[in-house]
Amino acid sequence: MNQPAKPAFDPMDVPARIGSSYPSQFQDGCEQREKRQLGDFGGLVNFGVNLTTVPPGQGSALRHWHTMQDEFVFIVTGELTLITDAGEQILTPGMCAAFPKNKPDAHCLVNRTNAPASYLEIGDRTPGDQVAYPGLDLRVDWVDGDHQFQKKDGTPY
Template sequence: MSEEKRCWLDPEDVTPRKGSIYPAPFDAPVAGREKRALGDALGLTQFGVNLVTLPPGAWSSQRHWHANEDEFVYVVEGEVTLVTDAGEQILGPGMAAGFPAGRPDGHHLINRTKTPVIYLEVGTRAAVEQAQYSDIDMKARKDGGTFVFTHKNGDPYP
């Protein structure tokens, strides 16, 4: 095979990232989450694609919404609870949810079952982004690099 990246892969060959980059204590509910960055492994630059596994009890994230990035999830295996400003909805295999950029509807997924949930997560890769967290004293900002988390008043986390 040449030095070029191939256009296909087996997700099992992609090393999963476990947990999140949230500051403590907000990282605890997300600690068991595993993401396989399929888009990165395939060289995609305009949008991200992650294959996510949520073990029983794990959350996808803190409840949040993005100013500049669209998000889409598609459930592959298991049942997961989608929590939004409107309430809760069970999503099963083959079901999808979408969150347009700039719509202030805090959302996340929670695995309240006894078996793992697997879903695809697809999102825009905006260079400049702000995320608001609905239920906690946190916001995030990205300006070309990685997210920086602060209190809602702008004070940094230690």
Template sequence: MAVIIHDAARLPGRRTTVYPAAFAAGLKGRIKRALGDAGGLTQFGVNLTTLEPGATSALRHWHSREDEFVYVLGGELTLVTDEGEEPLGPGMAVAFPAGEANAHQIANRSKAAATYLEIGTRAADDVITYPDDDLQLVKRDGQRVFVRKSGEPYE
């Protein structure tokens, strides 16, 4: 049975993050609406994400086993990768294939909110590497554990 979401912008927006507290402050101004969850999807996630001015999508990161894809709906954004910075605007898309060690982040450096669709695999096992921070997220059998680069878990 098809699940129709009549007004995606009216779904509850999540402003919180799963990062350890020491890393959470940098994500203020990010609002995610879980379209995939609302539609009952289990194989991949779809988020309608809004970044307020000055906000970022996440800490700069890359996934070992999950693909990610972003499609800009409105506003001006900046893609930050190991290769540098690239402006993103409405109608532009960017793909992040699993296993490519090119960390990425999307930032809103403009004076107005910007919105994009974020689509990604939901792999049971994945390692997310955050090269700018003493942080990794290890997913095994669907369970998430944040660890330092030394392997010591965050409490």
């Protein structure tokens, strides 16, 4: 990904990654999600910033929580339903949500409307992070800046 010559850039100049990197059996519901890695494009190394667009009927991710990484989302357009262990909340433009590290309250965003919705997703890049997916035989270990999908017993996918 080429970094822009100047610090300011149009997010639409950042190539979109469609779908998720989940193993094939976990793709359903996120396969049309669009993510633009703004932080990487801008040359950031300590934290990531993504502009994520969720089409109608799709989700941001599988419900998950991180052991070492804080996450923050800010709704830019549309309406998304935040699902956590505490229940559901409707998020609209200007609203935000914070997910502190090592708090086992799994979260995801789902678009239950008829229009696309987008949000900024901000997270740090703490080495050694693990991601838990309650109710699924899935976990992620971050090793050398890359994620490795495994079953809960450590068997790779």
